[in-house]
Amino acid sequence: MPESQDVPREEGLDHSVSLMREGYMYILNRRKSFQSNVFETRLLGQKAICMGGKNAAELFYDQEKFKRKGAAPKRVQETLFGKQGVQTLDDNQHLNRKEMFMSLMSEENTKKFIDIHRTDWKKAVEEWTGKDEIVFYEEAKKILCQTACKWAGVPLPDEELEKRTNELASLFETPALIGPEHWKGRHNRNILEAWMKELVEKVREGEWSPDPQTALYTMSWHKDVEGERLDPHTAAVEILNILRPITAIAIYMCFTVLALEQFPEEKGKLASEPTGQYLQWFVQEIRRFYPFFPFVTARVKKDFTWSNYDFEKDTLTLLDVYGTNHDPELWDNPELFHPERFKVEENSQKYQLIPQGGGSYVEGHRCPGEGITIEAMKVCADFLLNKITYQMPEQDLSYSLVSMPSKPKSGCKFTQIHWKQ
Ligand code: HEM
Numbered sequence: 001m002p003e004s005q006d007v008p009r010e011e012g013l014d015h016s017v018s019l020m021r022e023g024y025m026y027i028l029n030r031r032k033s034f035q036s037n038v039f040e041t042r043l044l045g046q047k048a049i050c051m052g053g054k055n056a057a058e059l060f061y062d063q064e065k066f067k068r069k070g071a072a073p074k075r076v077q078e079t080l081f082g083k084q085g086v087q088t089l090d091d092n093q094h095l096n097r098k099e100m101f102m103s104l105m106s107e108e109n110t111k112k113f114i115d116i117h118r119t120d121w122k123k124a125v126e127e128w129t130g131k132d133e134i135v136f137y138e139e140a141k142k143i144l145c146q147t148a149c150k151w152a153g154v155p156l157p158d159e160e161l162e163k164r165t166n167e168l169a170s171l172f173e174t175p176a177l178i179g180p181e182h183w184k185g186r187h188n189r190n191i192l193e194a195w196m197k198e199l200v201e202k203v204r205e206g207e208w209s210p211d212p213q214t215a216l217y218t219m220s221w222h223k224d225v226e227g228e229r230l231d232p233h234t235a236a237v238e239i240l241n242i243l244r245p246i247t248a249i250a251i252y253m254c255f256t257v258l259a260l261e262q263f264p265e266e267k268g269k270l271a272s273e274p275t276g277q278y279l280q281w282f283v284q285e286i287r288r289f290y291p292f293f294p295f296v297t298a299r300v301k302k303d304f305t306w307s308n309y310d311f312e313k314d315t316l317t318l319l320d321v322y323g324t325n326h327d328p329e330l331w332d333n334p335e336l337f338h339p340e341r342f343k344v345e346e347n348s349q350k351y352q353l354i355p356q357g358g359g360s361y362v363e364g365h366r367c368p369g370e371g372i373t374i375e376a377m378k379v380c381a382d383f384l385l386n387k388i389t390y391q392m393p394e395q396d397l398s399y400s401l402v403s404m405p406s407k408p409k410s411g412c413k414f415t416q417i418h419w420k421q
Helices: 016-034 054-060 074-081 091-105 107-128 136-152 158-173 180-204 215-221 232-262 265-271 277-289 321-325 339-343 370-387
Strands: 038-043 046-051 133-135 295-300 304-306 309-311 316-320 388-391 413-419
Touching: 016 038, 016 046, 016 316, 016 321, 046 054, 054 316, 054 321, 074 158, 074 180, 074 232, 091 107, 091 215, 091 232, 107 136, 107 370, 107 413, 133 136, 136 158, 136 215, 136 232, 136 370, 158 180, 158 232, 180 215, 180 232, 215 232, 232 265, 232 277, 232 370, 265 277, 265 370, 277 321, 277 339, 277 370, 295 321, 316 321, 370 388
Parallel strands: 046 316
Antiparallel strands: 038 046, 133 413, 295 316, 304 309, 388 413
16 A cells, blocks of 8 residues: 555544444554555544554654654543653653663563562462462453562552552553443542552652662652652652553453464464474564554654655644554465564564554653563463463453454453463
8 A cells, every 4th residue: 555645535524433433443444445554534523644554653653753742632641641651751851751661671670570470470370270260361460460569669468459450450441431431440540640659759758668670669769851850640650651551461461362272273383392482473473463552643743744745733643553563565464363474574673563662662652561561471371381271161252353452352261270280
């Protein structure tokens, strides 16, 4: 599909309803029917540009051309992101904040994360073996919430685990819902921010001393571009920017279960390749193949022309994340689950495989948690394949391409869980 000479325009007053109705496929459907990787439409009562593909991703991550200020819809800020977080910053302020996140992702800290996570998995499996049935999604969220809090230096008594897991999960489960279900997410954000704010104040007053490598310590003492400490609310938002997405890896873990169920031949391939290379490809393919983020948003920073199209300052712009990962121009048989496609290194390129954003980690808005997401998924695959046996009773494992975020409908029920001998 060309970045068209005449960028097509979707006629009509507003297409927000179509976006909700078509979900992950909204942009790709139109890119295909317009035969163009860029088109203009109207969303949320304003003009919007939608684009997808490798060249569009490269353009979208050009910090000179796009900004994030004012780009996230209110319902997303009030649940998923929070206000004043790194997602909403530009230029030096963003760089300063992003360096703070990246300082947590060192090799040593990643190793610490993996060790904690393995321990939490073992503890959880001990409990599962005494139960008739578990819903894997619910259990994975608890394991991840526990790991996230330990790794971030946030104290979490066992009796609060379920409550905090549910609160954190509602931040990513409710942004696209309507009515009371959505308001639950907003309410829980207020509760969680108050919890984190109190902890930051305790750290600053010397009442709680987390390890200096942790998010709680780092965000409590971080200084912004003016050399000032973050206000406690902003520090709280950023600590939640660690705890929430780690808990959300449960969705990818469910898709890991599903991939092993839908494509059982993968088990043999994973078993016969001891170096871990195939596991890396398998995890990459899960992140490419299954839906998570449908798109990401920005606004045009200043007027510019690209492929004969005039991008006007402040126009809302959506980059098609799901559609780029399923783009027939970039992927052979994109609807085929085929981990071997990652043998070709270019396929992991920074503007092609973009389930967690594209471009640079430090200068751009690409997800800083990509590395630990991949590691957590590998730990999960190792437990499912090598450490435990389980049965999956009859259940609805289908997933929707409309509800966001999507996951297998049953949540993946397991019975007869045992340690592998
Ligand atoms: C569950 C799997 C995850 C998915 C699907 C995911 C996806 C994404 C996406 C699509 C973006 C936006 C990129 C953009 O705006 O251009 C993002 C940004 C971000 N993610 Fe993740 N993420 C995941 C896990 C994580 C983890 C584990 C962490 C932290 C430990 C994390 C922290 C962040 C932060 C702080 C940002 C904002 C970065 C910035 O604006 O500079 N994410 N993620």
